[in-house]
Amino acid sequence: MDTAVATRTDNLRATLWRPLAGFSRAYLAALVLTFLLGAWGLACWGYQIFRGIGVAGIRRPTMWGFYLVNFVFWIGISHAGTLISAILRLTDAGWRKPVTRIAEAITVFALMIGAMFPIIHLGRPLVFFWLIPYPNSRLLWPNFRSPLLWDLTAIVTYLSGSIIYLYLPLIPDLAELAQHSTGWRERFYRLLSFGWTGSDRQWHALERAMHRMAGMILAVAVSVHTVVAWDFAMAVAPLWHSTIFGPYFVAGAIFSGIAALLLVMSIIRRLLHLETYVLPVHFDNLGKLLFLMSLLWFYFTVAENLTTWYGNSPSEMNVFGSRVRGPFAPYFWIMILCNFVLPFLLLSSRRMRTIRNVTVAAVTVLIGMWLERYLIILPTLSYPRLAAVTGFYKPTWVEISITASTFAAMAMFYLIFCKLFPAIAVWEYKNDSHR
Amino acid sequence: MILTADFVDAQSVAAAIQTLRARGYGAGEIDIFSTAPVEEAEALLERPSRMSLVAVISAVVFCLSAIAFVYYTQHDYRIVTGGMPIFSWWSTGVIFYEFTMFGSISATFIMFLIESGLLKRRGSIPAPRLEEGRIYLRVVCDAGDSVSSVECLYEAGAAKVDEMEEQA
Amino acid sequence: MAIDLDRCTGCEACVAACHAENNLPLSDPAEAEKGRAFHWLRVDRYYEGEFPDIRMKYMPVLCQQCEDAPCEPVCPTYATYHNAEGLNVQVYNRCIGTRYCGNNCPYSVRFFNWFEPEWPQPLELQHNPDVSIRPGGVMEKCTFCIQRIQRVKRDAKADGRAITDGEVQPACVQSCPAEAMTFGDLNDPESKVSRLAASGRATRLLEDLGTKPKVFYLQRAK
Numbered sequence: 056m057d058t059a060v061a062t063r064t065d066n067l068r069a070t071l072w073r074p075l076a077g078f079s080r081a082y083l084a085a086l087v088l089t090f091l092l093g094a095w096g097l098a099c100w101g102y103q104i105f106r107g108i109g110v111a112g113i114r115r116p117t118m119w120g121f122y123l124v125n126f127v128f129w130i131g132i133s134h135a136g137t138l139i140s141a142i143l144r145l146t147d148a149g150w151r152k153p154v155t156r157i158a159e160a161i162t163v164f165a166l167m168i169g170a171m172f173p174i175i176h177l178g179r180p181l182v183f184f185w186l187i188p189y190p191n192s193r194l195l196w197p198n199f200r201s202p203l204l205w206d207l208t209a210i211v212t213y214l215s216g217s218i219i220y221l222y223l224p225l226i227p228d229l230a231e232l233a234q235h236s237t238g239w240r241e242r243f244y245r246l247l248s249f250g251w252t253g254s255d256r257q258w259h260a261l262e263r264a265m266h267r268m269a270g271m272i273l274a275v276a277v278s279v280h281t282v283v284a285w286d287f288a289m290a291v292a293p294l295w296h297s298t299i300f301g302p303y304f305v306a307g308a309i310f311s312g313i314a315a316l317l318l319v320m321s322i323i324r325r326l327l328h329l330e331t332y333v334l335p336v337h338f339d340n341l342g343k344l345l346f347l348m349s350l351l352w353f354y355f356t357v358a359e360n361l362t363t364w365y366g367n368s369p370s371e372m373n374v375f376g377s378r379v380r381g382p383f384a385p386y387f388w389i390m391i392l393c394n395f396v397l398p399f400l401l402l403s404s405r406r407m408r409t410i411r412n413v414t415v416a417a418v419t420v421l422i423g424m425w426l427e428r429y430l431i432i433l434p435t436l437s438y439p440r441l442a443a444v445t446g447f448y449k450p451t452w453v454e455i456s457i458t459a460s461t462f463a464a465m466a467m468f469y470l471i472f473c474k475l476f477p478a479i480a481v482w483e484y485k486n487d488s489h490r
Numbered sequence: 491m492i493l494t495a496d497f498v499d500a501q502s503v504a505a506a507i508q509t510l511r512a513r514g515y516g517a518g519e520i521d522i523f524s525t526a527p528v529e530e531a532e533a534l535l536e537r538p539s540r541m542s543l544v545a546v547i548s549a550v551v552f553c554l555s556a557i558a559f560v561y562y563t564q565h566d567y568r569i570v571t572g573g574m575p576i577f578s579w580w581s582t583g584v585i586f587y588e589f590t591m592f593g594s595i596s597a598t599f600i601m602f603l604i605e606s607g608l609l610k611r612r613g614s615i616p617a618p619r620l621e622e623g624r625i626y627l628r629v630v631c632d633a634g635d636s637v638s639s640v641e642c643l644y645e646a647g648a649a650k651v652d653e654m655e656e657q658a
Numbered sequence: 659m660a661i662d663l664d665r666c667t668g669c670e671a672c673v674a675a676c677h678a679e680n681n682l683p684l685s686d687p688a689e690a691e692k693g694r695a696f697h698w699l700r701v702d703r704y705y706e707g708e709f710p711d712i713r714m715k716y717m718p719v720l721c722q723q724c725e726d727a728p729c730e731p732v733c734p735t736y737a738t739y740h741n742a743e744g745l746n747v748q749v750y751n752r753c754i755g756t757r758y759c760g761n762n763c764p765y766s767v768r769f770f771n772w773f774e775p776e777w778p779q780p781l782e783l784q785h786n787p788d789v790s791i792r793p794g795g796v797m798e799k800c801t802f803c804i805q806r807i808q809r810v811k812r813d814a815k816a817d818g819r820a821i822t823d824g825e826v827q828p829a830c831v832q833s834c835p836a837e838a839m840t841f842g843d844l845n846d847p848e849s850k851v852s853r854l855a856a857s858g859r860a861t862r863l864l865e866d867l868g869t870k871p872k873v874f875y876l877q878r879a880k
Binding site: 064065188194195196198199200204205208209211212215216219223227231234249250251252253254255256257258259260261262263264267268271272274275278282285482483485 | 521526528541563564587617620623
């Protein structure tokens, strides 16, 4: 039994630790490419700070544009980790094992990227720290009644919670890596593993902490995207002032989060050769969840649009008409296609839920959800209550560059993460080895 | 005297723990080391935890501090906005909620660091180096009792038992 | 403020006066086409009826200085708030440019400085020294010419007298050739603006939103 366990663990380590060693040409190329694209985005932002936010396409009346769309989108993606990790941990679903760390990493990086956007979209970004309550010479505190302050507290809480939630189950793996590494890696892992020795006290404390964190991070995640939704719902603008926005955004966030997770899982499985760990059953289960969220999203969308249309209030119908028949109609119907029709076709039966189909569905959902954020923000702003101020938004190269660079930045963070840490929690697979 | 025994499966560890408990050793003197959590051992060794209590207390403390802070800052320079009251529970309730959760999250993490012993590094008894597939049991026993304890451990199924003097 | 729509001819003298008085930045045609022109006071044109019975209605729209302004609670830095006199003031120094207030204003009367403001030479010599130049990245809007209000208050205090009705005249009110605009103290029931506001012809814009605007539009009742 001893040798069987040892071999199994060797296989475990061989597969899960292989990506950590060495740099293949493709990896370096990808890292350099994503870094350059990310740096280009930063350069564009620097240009924007220097010249003024007018280099972006935002204007009156559409004072919020791509940056807010991206903000909501990335915060939405960050709900991947929460749903999978937290809910599956709470329900003790065994199939979550290969998926949790990937999801938690997505959460942390997506949050970091999403949290940059409120600063990027500011007119005077260099004084963004005025939002932080500290005694100052202006004798002023920030306005806690503003939904933007609620955003700040929610995102800071969620970010710290997510980092802790990612870090905690990483500790045993880090200790094991430290034991089997040399040089700077050993020092790095040992430092991060905090002196973990694997004693039962530590395991006990870890499992207890993880269980509690799962519940708490879930509660925080629901509140975070509700608060982001309330950035819009608290405004009196037509079609924004809707009570359903809180739940709508949370459902949409979980929806796009699962899609992002599926995409990343698919890529990681292929690139890191994790085919024996990330199995078709995982894609099947997550595909079922994606399908469920697609139905839920569609239900919310129908409820929202039906009540608007039936209510027939003039300022709201103006915006509604622009979404369904007017200038925004192509995006609206593509969104319905991407978020509901294609997932329905690709995910509704077990036979259809192959890894490829599920990944394709995930990609269409990501596109659809980005469009959904766009369609929530722009039509309302383009058609204000006083029609004389109607105006349309056209993004400039600055906004498009920064948007593209965030995707590159996400890829880069992930590349670095997978090089330093095993993408799957090794210790969770060892539980069977002692039986 | 510190005895470190290594076992290959969880049942024998459990048997060993039961034997040691029968001989009068408390959970404070017995430690199990492994590369993955061992359920049978955890069931036998109670590790009282104050994590929940501290988390709840911390949540309450953070919540009250947030309320006090917001109340103080809203009244410090009374600025009227949009006909809203100067301080209202509804318009700042989210902030209280987030601070409460932040309090309980940080408390949980800090209690984890404390209860797992990761924070105290000085003067701790050295832990065995972990090998795959092996579970280590470490017990701090009296010098006189060590010989019979070692016998019991071998009886329970230990593959090897090391003895070490305690560092003062 | 009361604006008589039956008298307004749509000449936009008020718009020009506001530009001159408040150091409004000039936009070049490219920016204006992108919708970034500054008109703290704008004249909206409405057509009523079908050709050939068209009637034009000109409606000068400026910041309504709402009592329950939706723009105020959403500003995270208190850059816009309600002062004791009942004005919705904009503090340029505090603004960090989130533009939430601009999105939340139902009248779309808020303007944002997308760039550092520039005036082609020699127009920068024409600036009103009583009004600050806004930097790039801050929000601005009609202030009811608060500099004029302050000046009248100071003069009245120096003379030891109360402010008479009609003494404070924002630039738009002062320049209207049709005398369509009236400005005064709504708290004083005897002032001209209060009497006009109480008349049967007074309406307010988007009143059902509950913003309690302070600009009364006088038009014949339908």
